[in-house]
Amino acid sequence: MDGDRASVLGSRVLRMEDHRLLTAGGTYVADLRVPELAGAAQVTFVRSPIAHALITGIDASVALGEPGVVAVLTGRDLGDLNGQAGQPMPEPLLATGRVRFVGEPVAMVITDGRYQGEDAAELVSVDYEPLAAVVGFGAALADETLLFPDTGSNVVATGGDEQGAGDAMFDGCDVVLGATFPNQRVAPVPLEVRGAAAAWADGRLTVWASTQNAQIARATISGRLAMDQAAVRVITPDVGGGFGAKIGTDRDAIAVAWAATRVGRPVCWSETRGENLVAMTHGRSQRQTVRIGGTRDGRILAYRLDFVQDLGAYPRGAYLASLTRLMTSGAYEIPRVRCGYQVVVTNTTPVDAYRGAGRPEATAAIERAVDMFAAEIGMDPAEVRRLNVVPPGSFPYTSPTGAVYDTGDYAAALDKVLAAAGYRDLRAEQARRRERGDTMQLGIGLSVYVEVTAGDHASGETGKVEVHEDGTVTVSTGSSPHGQGHATSWAMLVQEELGIPMADVTVVHGDTDVIPRGTGTYGSRSLQLGGAAVQKAAAAVREQARGLAAELAGATEAEMELDPRLGIWRVRGESGTELEWGKVAGQAGIEGLVADVLFVAKSPTFPFGAHVAVVEVDTETGKASLVRHVTVDDAGTLLNPLLAEGQRHGGIAQGAAQALVEEVLYDPDGNPLTATLADYATITATELPSFELVASQTPTAVNPLGAKGIGEAGTIGSTPAVQSAVIDAVAHLGVRHIDMPTTPQRVWAAISAAAISAARGGQ
């Protein structure tokens, strides 16, 4: 960059998108009033009320006679497009023959009005012949009832090290401990539920979808509907949250898109919250068995994780297990590490990516194991962590499962967070309360984590920067935001490179006709790939502009300088030669002043951090309250600390929610027990303290911004810290473990069980 001035990078710039979102409001799929959707019909899905059954007949004759009913479409109408021929466990768009979870789409009712659809859907008569339901890990592995009889097993895949084998890895350990616990199923609950609209005209299908990635959605829709990619256009209006569950698109939206080609009218679909809780993918759902061994003086020598990943009814999320395996040993340098897994299907809602996608599971398992090890040898859990984390001089560090951690200083993160939390004082306060036998006990939980972001670095991301003749800029990004604040970040990068004020920068995303190439927002990849692409494109535009400005000024390129404060070109040292950006852009002629970059990083990045959670547990009722949460979340160089903090806040809250209250439940027949927001207990502001965020920036060399991902880190660090704090609060009563979520009843039961076993022991 020519000249010098205060850089906008690294400053707390307010979000440019908030004014519109908070005043006028966003335009989500359900709000669309575009001419292409004029006269659109409404789609209502008929969903299976039974977890596992054969469909022996569908009779829509009564429904078809109802007012406003345009059509009732089933899998039969889809014909060959319905199945996933050739797949061992095919997931049809609309169930035919068999339903595999409550909420599975069976038919679509197309009506003039939305309410008519709800009424008519009740009148579509589907005959089900119920089958035994496969619910839970045991039932899945037992293989007595099969979801896909042709495959012979509910096990989709096994991977990693052989289960149970390798006991010799614990040779030489003074202490070996093991435990089995769930990493429970949770629901993503985005504020905006799923929705899609579609119009079919002149052989082209336009789909408006609430998705994290328009381009992936286009590929999936065109692939499933056997259409040319070019014949499908996907547009994402504002998207109200996704958390991984809106990556690409799922069957419901594809079926909606297809319906537009059938009914001679555009169609709209916006699901209800009740549908969202049973038919949008869920997250997590692993049963983990950990084994940890080490010396009495605190060295961890061996660790193994064996887990079963429940994918629900269809194996969309089969890749999740490999992400868990990749991060098995977490932030620790452990000589012997193994991980093996089995991936199974069950008669429940499909499980797929959810904030962290595979990595929180790995972190939760090892952090729990480390805590158990510390408790067993009677060493402070902070001390055990300090002894065993990967030392600062070892980066890049190749983990036993093959992850290459780029940069980090885990012990420093731990020390920082302990200092900020006042760890010693907290332990002293805890000791006083224990001494007094207070009803309200204090618990302190730690986690040290490392995670992987931009795991799919090789697909890269696109960024296009164009300066117009009026001096304004349009940025086209392949990275569709759904709450993250890309418009602000991308504008900051442009202002930095070109000196054009952020207010003159418009960020365009999520329209595959405008931005045909792109990957989208997930896996905490946006800034490090999409942002880097924008920065490179802006820099390329600047160098093009230098030549154009030189032409205009009749000078050489080397003589031209950009005043980054004013956004003005001039011949160095010569006043009166000023050229505004618009003028320079005009000189570019028909070609335009534009650069389009695909940035591909050569590896993923590994953000890291440490959390301290402080809870109070009412030992009479078992209720745990999070009273403090202190974190170091190091995501490399921060472009905008305010946005990074926003990501941390949301992440910490969602992670704490898994530790404390959230859980999707089914009865033994596969009926969902948490299908409304009265039963599915999302965490709210009243259950959370004000988070204490400690700054830490360790740059990566993997991308020019020095940035790692921050979207999921908070979730990954907070869940184990909060769970551990709850257990710690009652550890002196003899409690060693409490499953998540640590609900009042669970905590009370753990205290009661410990009291009983203490009484027995005392006899």
Added chain:
Amino acid sequence: MIPAPFSYYRALSVDEALDLAAEHGEEAKFLAGGHSLLPLMKLRLALPEVVIDIGRLADLSHIRDAGDHITLGALTRHHDLEHSGLLARELPLLACAAGQVGDPQIRHRGTIGGSLAHADPASDLPAVVLALDATLVARGPSGTREIAAADFFGGLFETALEPDELLTEIRVPKPAAPRWSFQKFTKRAIDWAIVGVAVQGDAVALVNMGETPLRAAAVERALADGAAPRAAAALAAEGTRASADINATRDYREHLARVLVARGLQEAHARA
């Protein structure tokens, strides 16, 4: 999440509401704050063919000092109970409990009459009026009748009201003793009580320990016999029929009842 079709009438007077109810009988439901009825309709668990909106009957919304008792209009919102100076002085238990119903949005819509008529055992106000020995006033085609709170709650979501009867007023005697406490145990602030306890003087009532709100009779007897609060509280689960759900087993509810009654008695005592 979208209710089945229904006809909507807005009553402009109590008489009109009663006429409409008489006309439509069992098919009709009164709509007050809508925060219990509408969720059930949206889940299609309630399918009334006719909804009679009584939400604008302003003469049913009041809090008055009537000498030895307080009268409350059935349409008085939780928010108004929570913030009434009169209640803060005379019936702090009711004001406190109303302030813990759901969240502020719910308290601005929900009414005491709706809460009592709905008779959800997990709701707070039914147990509170039971502890306060309130009298409920209902109007029907054949006139007005008074029902003691103890006779009002018949079973799960069942009351002594006939379908064509409107709850118009709640009369609450001013308590003799200033000792009171409201203990509500929830997973999250917004939730219904897993278990709740209302204490007024020597009266103790339980939320969510059976199909109806219950008086903790064994506790009250023990207190009357001079038992210490802790010892009395140990009897809190006697005679209860708590259900099990995703939040709590019956055992855990019984345990909570004992803990919360002990806390309630202690807090009430501290206020004396």
